[in-house]
Amino acid sequence: MIKKYDIVIIGGGPAGLAAAISARKNGIESTLILERDKELGGILNQCIHNGFGLHTFGEELTGPEYADRFIRQVREQNIEYKLNTMVINISREKVITAMNREEGMFLIQAKAVILAMGCRERSRGALNIPGYRPAGIYSAGTAQRLVNIEGYLPGREVVILGSGDIGLIMARRMTLEGAKVKVVAELMPYSGGLKRNIVQCLDDFGIPLKLSHTVVNIKGKERVEGVTLAQVGADGKPIPGTEEEYACDTLLLSVGLIPENELSREMGVELNRVTSGPVVNESLETNIEGVFACGNVLHVHDLVDFVSEEAAAAGKNAADYIKWQQPVEVPEQKQNRTIILESRNGVRYTVPAVIRPERMPEEMTVRFRVGAVYKNCYISCYFDEERVLHKKRTILAPGEMEQIKLTKEQILNASSLRKISILIEEE
Numbered sequence: 145m146i147k148k149y150d151i152v153i154i155g156g157g158p159a160g161l162a163a164a165i166s167a168r169k170n171g172i173e174s175t176l177i178l179e180r181d182k183e184l185g186g187i188l189n190q191c192i193h194n195g196f197g198l199h200t201f202g203e204e205l206t207g208p209e210y211a212d213r214f215i216r217q218v219r220e221q222n223i224e225y226k227l228n229t230m231v232i233n234i235s236r237e238k239v240i241t242a243m244n245r246e247e248g249m250f251l252i253q254a255k256a257v258i259l260a261m262g263c264r265e266r267s268r269g270a271l272n273i274p275g276y277r278p279a280g281i282y283s284a285g286t287a288q289r290l291v292n293i294e295g296y297l298p299g300r301e302v303v304i305l306g307s308g309d310i311g312l313i314m315a316r317r318m319t320l321e322g323a324k325v326k327v328v329a330e331l332m333p334y335s336g337g338l339k340r341n342i343v344q345c346l347d348d349f350g351i352p353l354k355l356s357h358t359v360v361n362i363k364g365k366e367r368v369e370g371v372t373l374a375q376v377g378a379d380g381k382p383i384p385g386t387e388e389e390y391a392c393d394t395l396l397l398s399v400g401l402i403p404e405n406e407l408s409r410e411m412g413v414e415l416n417r418v419t420s421g422p423v424v425n426e427s428l429e430t431n432i433e434g435v436f437a438c439g440n441v442l443h444v445h446d447l448v449d450f451v452s453e454e455a456a457a458a459g460k461n462a463a464d465y466i467k468w469q470q471p472v473e474v475p476e477q478k479q480n481r482t483i484i485l486e487s488r489n490g491v492r493y494t495v496p497a498v499i500r501p502e503r504m505p506e507e508m509t510v511r512f513r514v515g516a517v518y519k520n521c522y523i524s525c526y527f528d529e530e531r532v533l534h535k536k537r538t539i540l541a542p543g544e545m546e547q548i549k550l551t552k553e554q555i556l557n558a559s560s561l562r563k564i565s566i567l568i569e570e571e
């Protein structure tokens with residue numbers, strides 16, 4: 145017998161938890177979370193530093209504390225979940241194939257699915273660094289897990305490639321554990337991480353950040369013995385003669401996160417080339433009706449608070465979808481109005497990518513990232529050719545997610561509106 149649920153949520157990280165709680169608050173009893181790990185909470189379980197929850201709770205929590213607030217609500221509301229359960233396939237008809245030790249392989253029929261599988265780290269294989277394959281090369285997240293959960297110190301003399309948030313946080317963590325972090329090298333002329341992490345994790349510990357630098361060689365056959373850094377030019381290629389040697393036993397890679405969308409791709413969900421996450425509409429619904437996405441599987445977030453906020457919206461929208469069975473009924477003549485969100489002049493993408501005005505909430509957040517550092521500029525929003533927002537910013541950086549708010553009233557009033565553009569302007 146195939147088990148049936150109204151909403152099945154794939155992934156029990158902060159996104160999955162917030163989506164499930166919101167679906168329940170919005171009246172859906174039959175909800176199931178499927179999580180491949182042995183506990184709920186996702187990546188937050190290994191993030192034992194503080195800095196989580198400032199927006200949501202107005203306090204600085206550690207990752208596990210933040211996750212715990214949501215896990216408690218899941219338990220209090222008797223929301224069903226299965227741990228150690230890996231989802232291996234989702235069909236377009238929303239039949240989920242999953243497996244665990246107790247039940248083996250089994251099928252579940254869902255009326256709606258919420259994708260909340262998070263993201264994974266880019267590995268060395270994606271980088272083409274010459275040299276052997278010695279021990280001592282880890283992704284920053286793996287090192288974080290080894291130190292914070294397994295209780296191992298991966299090395300004593302460390303070089304970090306990439307200045308994304310995980311790399312910055314691990315620079316501090318390894319230092320606090322007694323290792324010497326010699327340098328953080330970043331290929332781009334700016335850091336990929338949050339400003340607060342550069343200050344608190346590098347500057348406070350005197351760890352140098354070398355922008356426009358990369359690793360051009362790794363020395364050592366059995367174990368890393370050193371790395372060679374070189375400066376890169378505007379074309380991203382190493383500049384001969386700028387090489388510097390660093391003796392070390394460990395190289396940590398923090399070179400980007402990739403949304404986990406193998407399941408989504410196989411089921412036919414359309415993906416955005418920039419984010420590698422699903423293309424969604426105002427309801428965070430993918431091109432497959434009744435399949436929603438939120439959190440890092442949709443686009444990589446900087447702060448978990450925004451993950452929770454977005455996931456709560458996905459949970460509500462999935463609940464509404466179940467209640468209505470069909471997408472919202474709107475008067476016939478309005479049904480085809482779809483407004484495209486266009487990102488240009490430095491804005492790399494927007495989530496959502498399209499809006500159906502009649503179905504949007506009273507106020508909607510549009511999230512995006514910029515492609516370079518911009519100083520003393522404006523975030524502008526145009527309704528077709530008319531500028532409706534022009535917000536001064538002293539600095540914009542790729543490491544920080546940006547957002548603007550749009551209201552339903554504003555969009556319904558613009559009855560002939562076809563395109564909303566979000567861009568960076570100098571004046």
Ligand SMILES: Cc1cc2nc3c(=O)[nH]c(=O)nc-3n(C[C@H](O)[C@H](O)[C@H](O)COP(=O)(O)OP(=O)(O)OC[C@H]3O[C@@H](n4cnc5c(N)ncnc54)[C@H](O)[C@@H]3O)c2cc1C
Nearest residue numbers: 155157158159179180186187231261262310439440447448
């Ligand atoms: C090292 C690090 C430091 C961070 N520091 C901060 C910080 O200081 N402040 C802050 O606000 N944010 C921080 N963040 C960001 C925040 O932790 C993430 O934005 C958040 O965890 C994303 O939530 P998620 O639920 O989308 O993904 P995840 O937390 O990754 O959860 C996804 C879950 O889905 C499960 N899953 C995936 N595929 C399957 C499958 N096929 N079947 C079943 N289950 C599956 C995974 O096991 C996982 O539990 C940090 C992130 C990292 C990695």
